Structure formats: structure tokens, C-alpha cells
Amino acid sequence: MADTGAAIELVDLTKHYPGNPRPSVDGVTLRVHAGETVVFVGPSGCGKSTTLKMINRLIEPSSGSVRINGEDVTGLDPVKLRREIGYAIQSSGLFPHMTVAQNIALVPRLAGWSGRRVRARVTEMLELVGLDPGEFRDRYPRRLSGGQQQRVGVARALAADPPVLLMDEPFGAVDPITRAHLQDELLRLQRELRKTIVFVTHDIDEAIKLGDRIAVLGERSRIAQFDTPEAILAHPADDFVSGFVGTGAALRRLDLTRLRDLGVTGCPTAHQGEPVQQVRGRLRASATDEMLLLDRRGRPIRWLRREDLAHTEGPLTEAGTPVDGTVTRDATLREALEAVLTDSTGRAAITGPNGVYAGAVHLEGLLATVRGLLAADRRRAREHQEELEATRTEPTPPETEEVTAGRVEGDRGDAVGRVESDQGDAVGSAG
């Protein structure tokens, strides 16, 4: 297998546990594209873990097949197969009698890597997941916090550079703040590594944050909806999915876009030490009522309104009001909204590296952006639904499956591009 992502296909995959009257997983068919993160979300006992564990044959399917890059894994040696598929679970699954380094080295050693290569890989993996190798390499798992154990669990799953990573509620056992950090780390890693990830969770917010696509699973892993987070939020396929998504879909949508994605633009600025008259003239000539005063390092320090400047002759650092809320370009729209709602006049300065001025965001611009995003999501979800219905009623040529899969992928690409260009100037309306 290659070391970047591999496509996974589940075809009519079924698990009937002996003694149970009905199958726990009943005929699941879905395709995960190479390099994609797909999240299985659904109520407890619906068969998410069983479905996941059939991919690396920790559980043997009763019928149906799993193909990785086109190869049916049921014909492979399960031990060898598991070495080529990373697996991270809730309790981190670390061996308590082994050090962090020994845990991470396990699969590379089984795969026959040289001692030197394994040691270098352990260091690399610890750095990748944000743990100092010098400090953590020789510790035993009991001397790690829950979050650190999860990080080591992810490092171990990635150590042999598998194309596929299966994650079963990997962040389920840590507190919400650590969980959010671990999710951010996973997103960062995935931007770099482009593995194919199948991730299981109960938590729809986690699914929305991490998934390129989400499979909402009902009883016996029946697929209630398999689509992008945007489409699921905008257009839940049925009552079961809307029940699962819950209320607040519009607010959740705000977590999916960052200020950076919207092409932030500026507002007028003045520099500490500039003559008041010059600054006043510049603000008068601009289309706005307000500007940002920057300190000598280019960091925003005060908001200056026309009336503030009309009555001051003294230093600019004493005019106007101090900047208290700033957001970075990586802030989500929810975080930006929080910042402008907390500000008494509804705006926030945007900063880049070292707190240097990068733009400004205003309540009106932000609201217009959000409305535009939601409308675009609804429109796309409707179009997608219509396309799916049309394919269902058309006579099916032999390559239908490929065509459908391609169309879903294309939808997402287009969708993101369109949102970005639709909304490119909405946030910068302050400038």
C-alpha cells in the first residue's frame, strides 16, 4: 500500500453476531475517497464500531466485502493487514508495561524496520503530535495525562505511515478543552498527511468539525445520510437526521468557516506618532467613520472615530477607545461573531503573526456573510438532492457507482470554491 491515503469501499457489509436475532450491521455500502476523512456518527449501539472494526478485520464480516485501493482485504493475512492500517481508540490502548517509545515503536518493529530507523521515527512522531521527545520518550503511560496518552495513541497509530487510519472515539475520554485541542491537532496533521481516516463518534459537533463527509448511521448501521457537513446541516435527509443534528444548525455552520477563508480586507489605519491633522484628513477622505491606530510594531491599539479626532489636539494614543477584542485570521466565524457581539460598537480588529494588524470585522458584514453562506448551503443541498433523485430514477449504466462517487466529490470542491468567492468581500465591508 502507498503511504498516502488509500480509497476504502464497503460493499454490502454485514455482521451477524451469533446469538443475536438480527444483524448488528446490515448491508452497508459506502466509499471513502483516498485522503478523505469520513466520520461515522450515530446513536449508541447502532453498529459504528462494528462497521469500523470490519475494515481492519478485528471483527470478521458475516458477508459483504471491504476493498482498500481496490483489493479485497478478506483475502489478506489479518495480522499483516492491521500493520498497514493505523488504529486509535478511546482509552488510547497503550501497553502499560511499555514506555512511550516502545509503544510507538511496536508496529515499525513488527514490520522489520532497523533500530536506527525506528528511533528516528519515534522522535519524529512525538514531535508531530506536540510532545517533547526528551521529556516523554521514556515515560510509562500511567505517568501521562489523558490528553497526552491520546496523543501517544495517535503517534502509535501513525508510526508505520499507514495509508489508512481508523479512529474509534479516540478523544472520548478527555475533558472538552483537551478534546478541542486534540481535534485541532488532528486537523493540522491531516492537512499535512492526507491519510484516509474513518473516525467514529457520538458527537455531531466533533463530526462536523473533523469530517470532509459524515455518514449519519441509524439502526444496524443503516446509512441515513452520507454527505458533507454543510449539506447535512442545511438539508437533513429525514427526521432521524434532523433529530441527530439537533437545534442550532445555523450556529454550527459558523464553525466550518474561518475568517481566512473569506479574504479579509482592511480598514483605514493611522500610526502612533502621526500628526492628528494628517490622520483627521485621511479619515475624512475615507468612506468610513472609524479607523485603527497602530503602535510602532504595527499592532492595533485604539479605535478612532471622526468625533474623537474632531476634539483632540493631543497625542493619538489618548484619543478614541482602546482595542480590547482582537481575533486572528484563523478564528472561526463563531469566534468572530462572539468578539463583535461582545464589543459595545460591534467590531473587532483582526491580527496576524505577532499581533500585527491584518484587518477588521464588523457585525453587519459578518451577518451578511453568514446569511450568504447559509443560503448557498441550502441551494447546494437542494441541487444535490435533485441530482441524487435524478440518478435514482435514471436507467443505470454499468459505471454508475463511479459516476455518483465522482459527483459527490465534485460537489464539495465546487461548493467550497463558490462559497469563498461568493463571500469574498462581505467581511471586509468595513474597509
Ligand SMILES: Nc1ncnc2c1ncn2[C@@H]1O[C@H](COP(=O)(O)OP(=O)(O)OP(=O)(O)O)[C@@H](O)[C@H]1O
Ligand atoms: N461481541 C458481540 N456479540 C454480540 N453482540 C454484539 C457484540 N459486539 C457488539 N454487539 C452488538 O452489536 C450492536 C452494535 O454494537 P457497536 O459496538 O458496533 O455499536 P456502536 O454504535 O459502536 O455503539 P457505541 O456508540 O455505544 O460504542 C449492539 O447492539 C451491540 O450490543
